[in-house]
Amino acid sequence: MSLSAAFNIISSSFAANAGQTAVVSNNIANANTPGYSREIANVVTNSYGGADVASVTRVANAALAEQVSTSTAEAAAQQAISNGLATLAATVDDSASASSASGATQNGASPSAMLANLQSALTTYEDSPTSSSAADAAVTAAKNLATSLNSGAAAVDQVREQADQDMASSVATINSLLDQFTAANNSVVTGLATGANVASAEDTRDSLVTQLAQQIGVTTTTAANGSMSIYTDSGVTLFQDAPRTVDFTATPTLVDGVSGSPVTVDGVPITGSNSPMPIQSGALAGYAALRDTLAPQYEDQLDQIAGGLINAFAESDQSATPTLPSLPGLFTTSGATSLPSMSATTGLAAAIEVNPNADPSQGGNATLLRDGGISSPGNQTYTYNSTGAASYTGRLQQLVGAIGATQSFDPSAGLGASANLSDYANASVSWIQAENQQASNASSYQNALVTQASSALSNATGVNLDAEMTNMLNLENSYASSAKLLTTVNSMFSALLAAA
Amino acid sequence: MTMSPTFISSQYLANSLVLPVTQAQAALTTAMTEESTGQYADLGLQLGDQSGYELSLKEQVQQLQTLTSGNSLVSTNLSTAQNALSAMSSSAQSTLNDLIAWTPSANSGASLQTMGQSALQGLIASANATSGDQYVFGGVNSSVAPMADYYSTPTSAAKTAVDNAFQTAFGVLPTDPAAASITSGQMQAFLSGPFAALFSGSNWTSDWSSASSANTTAEIAPGQTVATSTNANHLAFSELAQAYTMLSEFGGSELSASAQQAVTSAATSLMTQGQASLTDTQTTLGATQSAVTNANSSMSAQLTLLQKQLDSLDNVDQNATAAQISSLTNQIQMAYELTARLQQLNLAQYLPVP
Numbered sequence: 001m002s003l004s005a006a007f008n009i010i011s012s013s014f015a016a017n018a019g020q021t022a023v024v025s026n027n028i029a030n031a032n033t034p035g036y037s038r039e040i041a042n043v044v045t046n047s048y049g050g051a052d053v054a055s056v057t058r059v060a061n062a063a064l065a066e067q068v069s070t071s072t073a074e075a076a077a078q079q080a081i082s083n084g085l086a087t088l089a090a091t092v093d094d095s096a097s098a099s100s101a102s103g104a105t106q107n108g109a110s111p112s113a114m115l116a117n118l119q120s121a122l123t124t125y126e127d128s129p130t131s132s133s134a135a136d137a138a139v140t141a142a143k144n145l146a147t148s149l150n151s152g153a154a155a156v157d158q159v160r161e162q163a164d165q166d167m168a169s170s171v172a173t174i175n176s177l178l179d180q181f182t183a184a185n186n187s188v189v190t191g192l193a194t195g196a197n198v199a200s201a202e203d204t205r206d207s208l209v210t211q212l213a214q215q216i217g218v219t220t221t222t223a224a225n226g227s228m229s230i231y232t233d234s235g236v237t238l239f240q241d242a243p244r245t246v247d248f249t250a251t252p253t254l255v256d257g258v259s260g261s262p263v264t265v266d267g268v269p270i271t272g273s274n275s276p277m278p279i280q281s282g283a284l285a286g287y288a289a290l291r292d293t294l295a296p297q298y299e300d301q302l303d304q305i306a307g308g309l310i311n312a313f314a315e316s317d318q319s320a321t322p323t324l325p326s327l328p329g330l331f332t333t334s335g336a337t338s339l340p341s342m343s344a345t346t347g348l349a350a351a352i353e354v355n356p357n358a359d360p361s362q363g364g365n366a367t368l369l370r371d372g373g374i375s376s377p378g379n380q381t382y383t384y385n386s387t388g389a390a391s392y393t394g395r396l397q398q399l400v401g402a403i404g405a406t407q408s409f410d411p412s413a414g415l416g417a418s419a420n421l422s423d424y425a426n427a428s429v430s431w432i433q434a435e436n437q438q439a440s441n442a443s444s445y446q447n448a449l450v451t452q453a454s455s456a457l458s459n460a461t462g463v464n465l466d467a468e469m470t471n472m473l474n475l476e477n478s479y480a481s482s483a484k485l486l487t488t489v490n491s492m493f494s495a496l497l498a499a500a
Numbered sequence: 501m502t503m504s505p506t507f508i509s510s511q512y513l514a515n516s517l518v519l520p521v522t523q524a525q526a527a528l529t530t531a532m533t534e535e536s537t538g539q540y541a542d543l544g545l546q547l548g549d550q551s552g553y554e555l556s557l558k559e560q561v562q563q564l565q566t567l568t569s570g571n572s573l574v575s576t577n578l579s580t581a582q583n584a585l586s587a588m589s590s591s592a593q594s595t596l597n598d599l600i601a602w603t604p605s606a607n608s609g610a611s612l613q614t615m616g617q618s619a620l621q622g623l624i625a626s627a628n629a630t631s632g633d634q635y636v637f638g639g640v641n642s643s644v645a646p647m648a649d650y651y652s653t654p655t656s657a658a659k660t661a662v663d664n665a666f667q668t669a670f671g672v673l674p675t676d677p678a679a680a681s682i683t684s685g686q687m688q689a690f691l692s693g694p695f696a697a698l699f700s701g702s703n704w705t706s707d708w709s710s711a712s713s714a715n716t717t718a719e720i721a722p723g724q725t726v727a728t729s730t731n732a733n734h735l736a737f738s739e740l741a742q743a744y745t746m747l748s749e750f751g752g753s754e755l756s757a758s759a760q761q762a763v764t765s766a767a768t769s770l771m772t773q774g775q776a777s778l779t780d781t782q783t784t785l786g787a788t789q790s791a792v793t794n795a796n797s798s799m800s801a802q803l804t805l806l807q808k809q810l811d812s813l814d815n816v817d818q819n820a821t822a823a824q825i826s827s828l829t830n831q832i833q834m835a836y837e838l839t840a841r842l843q844q845l846n847l848a849q850y851l852p853v854p
Contacts, residue, residue, distance in 0.1 A: 113558075131632075389643075436548075466510070
């Protein structure tokens with residue numbers, strides 16, 4: 001071996017050392033970058049006995065990364081549902097009225113509590129049927145109940161409209177992420193073909209997949225050329241060599257009975273009941289479930305309560321031989337001329353109101369509540385208190401009884417086919433609170449999973465500063481040795497040249 | 501340079517305490533709210549599908565409270581009615597005593613008349629007793645005074661009917677001296693016939709009483725509805741009114757002593773009947789009063805039970821919460837301490853600066 005060969009080896013040693021130092025520096029620099037995978041310089045012996053950094057390996061863990069993206073998608077879906085349901089649950093939150101021993105009225109705002117207040121007010125009116133203030137109080141309680149149903153329906157519409165807007169921005173985010181992904185994927189593919197370092201591009205690509213998983217549940221596969229394909233969790237292709245078009249048209253106003261448009265990928269719906277392959281997770285799936293299933297079902301229940309109320313307070317023909325149909329009494333909808341069918345109650349919760357004929361603030365007469373004839377004041381056919389007796393309580397007793405009487409409901413609202421109004425309203429509160437509780441628990445659970453999976457991934461692929469520092473010390477020593485070697489070889493050359 | 505199984509990323513190590521601290525802080529907020537209110541911070545979230553059950557308990561509480569407060573009104577009405585009935589009864593008793601002491605030879609007819617008139621006025625006043633804005637003997641027609649004033653000007657329908665009946669039977673008015681020819685038998689026949697008819701059926705309800713025969717009702721306990729009044733169409737009222745009117749109209753008249761005797765004996769027997777009827781009514785109302793008292797005490801027992809059930813759903817164990825708060829506080833303090841120490845665990849701190 002010649003001394004010049006020794007020089008070559010030393011020079012390759014410096015090069016290898018620099019390469020490794022660069023990797024260590026890069027690792028230290030990115031120690032706190034989320035999603036960064038640490039890199040390892042692979043040093044090999046080269047043809048003349050020196051050392052070369054042959055390649056830089058990126059420590060990746062596909063299984064853990066997949067787990068992070070799956071749990072992220074699940075958590076995002078549950079979070080979206082939980083947020084929406086919490087808004088709805090707030091409309092029935094009566095915890096403020098928990099000090100129930102203090103009075104005969106509840107402070108909550110739920111239709112259920114308002115119905116109980118109406119029942120109390122009617123019972124009080126029954127005890128003093130001559131009192132006009134008791135009549136006014138009963139009508140006020142009825143108005144509060146109608147308002148509670150109105151605002152419940154408005155809250156549902158608002159939640160659905162918000163979900164629709166969120167879907168629109170989610171779709172925009174997905175499209176933008178897919179565009180960024182295209183660029184990152186192209187750099188990986190070209191980089192691999194040309195032998196360049198693609199670690200940073202791969203990091204970007206992985207981070208984009210995690211961000212995508214926030215919006216929509218995804219699975220990925222990687223082809224031989226390093227190109228990654230993305231599919232939704234239901235199997236619809238989102239990216240394969242090129243991004244697919246994700247389309248959505250927002251519906252600005254979503255009132256009861258109006259359904260929003262689905263999200264499509266290449267024209268195939270991925271949300272809604274008509275989708276052959278509906279997505280299961282990601283915020284988008286959560287928003288869609290809220291907009292298309294959960295909120296509408298709750299609104300159906302409110303509509304059923306409203307329909308049940310109008311029917312329970314209906315006034316029937318009081319003639320000896322009744323011939324005329326029953327009419328909406330205390331509760332009605334604007335311009336209603338007949339009772340609603342319980343199988344077609346869409347929009348009732350939003351439209352229900354106290355009949356102006358019984359509402360003193362609208363020029364009506366509250367004592368019609370006692371006497372009947374709210375549907376057409378002065379018409380003897382619908383007047384229960386035919387003699388006008390001041391202490392007549394027959395009608396009031398009927399009304400109190402009607403609240404507690406079993407009636408039919410549309411089972412499609414999910415709360416059974418028959419119940420009394422109070423129980424039905426309570427069941428609806430139970431339903432929304434149970435859904436809320438479930439979504440909240442699922443959301444906490446999934447978030448814990450995300451944390452765990454992220455920790456595991458971070459531990460598997462992240463940077464340990466101490467390890468890098470140790471490497472750095474090794475490299476320092478190796479650099480010092482190489483320098484010493486260089487000096488020694490140099491002095492040998494000098495001795496040789498001096499001797500010559 | 502291979503990854504060892506115990507490899508920990510520095511980022512994870514640095515952030516490992518962030519999440520537990522955040523969670524502990526959130527739990528601390530909740531626990532402090534619960535400690536101060538004694539109830540779950542988010543009841544709906546806590547109860548889930550039991551929310552409806554909890555609401556139904558609250559509704560039952562509310563219903564029982566409403567009924568209990570309504571019952572106090574019912575009790576007031578019942579007491580007013582009982583007092584008025586007692587007044588009628590004692591007035592009937594004293595009139596009866598006076599009547600028994602009265603003899604045609606020793607006493608004047610005018611005193612009979614006064615006796616009858618004051619008793620009738622007392623009866624009408626008692627029958628028109630009010631509780632709040634309701635006439636307690638009006639039945640459901642509680643807004644109208646149940647008994648019209650017999651001595652009103654212009655002449656009341658009842659007085660006109662009495663005068664007409666007498667005129668029809670005997671061709672003269674009771675104040676006419678010619679009335680002296682009426683025999684005891686004729687008088688008896690008149691009193692039990694045309695005169696008695698004035699106090700029954702539609703004559704009573706058109707001339708005397710504006711009350712409705714339908715009594716007021718109230719729900720005093722869940723599902724228990726009772727009649728909470730009696731009304732002026734009850735037999736007691738017409739019997740007493742008939743007796744008093746008799747005395748008032750025919751006592752001071754020009755009638756013969758035997759005819760007067762017929763009047764007093766008819767009045768005596770009517771008053772005795774009237775008193776018995778009054779006692780019946782009082783018993784009925786008394787039964788209702790005790791039903792209300794019973795309903796109140798059973799509802800109060802139920803309220804206690806319901807409240808216990810509600811408390812077990814709504815309330816947190818405040819001792820447990822207090823313990824939780826102190827352990828959470830410890831945990832957070834420890835996490836802060838550890839975070840500070842972890843910052844020191846860094847090789848760079850220990851390497852000599854070259």
